[in-house]
Amino acid sequence: MGRLSWPFVPGSFPIITRAEGAYLYDDTGRPILDAAGGAVVTNVGHGRARVAEAMARAAKQVSYVVPPFPTPERLALVDRLANDWLPENLTRAHFTSGGTEANEAAMKLALQFQQAVGESQRTKLVGRSISYHGTTLATAAISGHPLRRRGLESALPQYLEVPTPYPLRAPEGLNSDLLGSFYVDQMRALIEAEGADTIAGFIAEPITGSSGGAIVPPEGYWPKVRALCDELGIILILDEVMTGFGRTGLDFGYQHWPIQPDILVAGKGLAGGYAPLGGVFTSERVGAAIESAGYQVMFNTFGAHPSACAAAVEVLSIMTEESLVKTASDAGDYLHAQLQAAFCDHPYVAEVRGRGLLAAIEVVSSRVDLACFDTERSVTSQIVAEGLARGVFFYAGGTGQVRDVICVGPPFTISRDQIDHLVATLKASVDTVIERMA
Ligand SMILES: Cc1ncc(COP(=O)(O)O)c(C=O)c1O
The missing domain is CATH 3.40.640.10 (Type I PLP-dependent aspartate aminotransferase-like (Major domain))
Structure with a gap:
């Protein structure tokens, strides 16, 4: 750490040197799919000159x-x-x-x-x-x-x-x-x-x-x-x-x-x-x-x-x-369909929810009684970290009674293939973290 600690509370984040479309690129050139559009911000996508x-x-x-x-x-x-x-x-x-x-x-x-x-x-x-x-x-x-x-x-x-x-x-x-x-x-x-x-x-x-x-x-x-x-x-x-x-x-x-x-x-x-x-x-x-x-x-x-x-x-x-509101609506329908297909009977996902290109899954320790994982397990942070390690950035959500939520909010220009990749990575990240905890 240098003389001036930044971020204020240090974390381990990649250095992002470039961004284009739905992708961030780190200083090694590794692409990271920006499934959350930053903090659900980058609606028109990155790199618009x-x-x-x-x-x-x-x-x-x-x-x-x-x-x-x-x-x-x-x-x-x-x-x-x-x-x-x-x-x-x-x-x-x-x-x-x-x-x-x-x-x-x-x-x-x-x-x-x-x-x-x-x-x-x-x-x-x-x-x-x-x-x-x-x-x-x-x-x-x-x-x-x-x-x-x-x-x-x-x-x-x-x-x-x-x-x-x-x-x-x-x-x-x-x-x-x-x-x-x-x-x-x-x-x-x-x-x-x-x-x-x-x-x-x-x-x-x-x-x-x-x-x-x-x-x-x-x-x-x-x-x-x-x-x-x-x-x-x-x-x-x-x-x-x-x-x-x-x-x-x-x-x-x-x-x-x-x-x-x-x-x-x-x-x-x-x-x-x-x-x-x-x-x-x-x-x-x-x-x-x-x-x-x-x-x-x-x-x-x-x-x-x-x-x-x-x-x-x-x-x-x-x-x-570019009629991007309509694009967001159509891409949103596709995203929700894919998320539903991946998680509708997942034993640790209580629900897929949202509208358009604002979506989330809520992770629970039991789909039957909707019990949450203990806070100390930091399930959301683990899933977000796993996603990042696999090259996809998800946004951590949840607080209080809504414990473990992973948010998705990509650029409206995200392609169907990129949505497929996003959903597959989210599923793999959830499964890996749950398996690791077991
Ligand atoms: C609904 C809502 N309101 C307010 C804010 C705060 O906005 P900012 O971080 O730009 O100050 C946010 C940020 O995430 C938000 O999602």
Whole structure:
């Protein structure tokens, strides 16, 4: 180890010197299939020279100017988002340097909105039991991710937590609609016990990211949540940092249900991993109220960085020109079919789940009673390490009650052959680790 230890907690990772399409290459030239697209980020794939060129052009023209100043790249990004991506009800944009900052901004906007409209008693925010929204104290606190809060618990602000739907371990005998009600009824009861008129906003991922491993809620859940938020005057913040921009086979994850958010949060796929960028998009009602009240929506120094906006414009152009949302949907169908074929009766895999190109398997010690492996066995880490040794990068997921989850979220351009290789390697990695433990 050198004088300066980096990563902060050292690990043994290969040095990646090049990336192209769905592959990373280490310093020996060894290819690694990027089955997770990094942290489920690289939607358009690696090595798109035109994105790098657009970033370089932007940097040559205006290296930096404070975020509220328009630049051609910022204006082009806003136009493209409005014309091609965002639903009509979202009319205001704020850009950050990533998902955490964007969620933190969204939480603040919900609070500011309630103050602006005279609901000054609405000072609380609600999160969910299995979730991830970021690394700051507030976003970590509202996340249902015990693993990422360790050592901080005593200093974290308290947020009300309602259950994340988790159909695999839900009570038996409820059809999809009743199951949706089951979770929303609990949410209502917890919010009413807290005092519904003290709640400013509710934040959730439409389909969970790595915290729960692509958990898809029952059909009736989201429309009922939307109705509950409307009834109780609560701002609905949808965290689409992982699910946005085609990942689940539609532009945004929430579009699998007939709902719209008051605030939508984006990151990762917005600039496809080429640049750090997050976005917060609000309804006019929210934006206009905050504006009228004269509240500041303070920028982050590197929010809407000109080169990052240029990257996003180019990435979103590629998405449209190559119809990559449709590609993600089709490749997703193929991926799920192959994962199902490999794991549907696997004795140690409880379920394959997800939508589009966001998928996960949950590994258990018994498929019959869904018992988990002991935490000390670090099954997820072992499987991810085994995959990497075999030349495929998977993303470790799970936390708390969702113990061992392996996430898959490849570039949308992944081929059928590469998906076959991914699934075969995942199966071999799971089997090897289980055999080794036995
Ligand atoms: C759903 C979700 N929200 C927020 C974040 C945090 O984003 P970032 O790591 O860009 O700060 C992540 C990152 O994994 C995420 O998956």
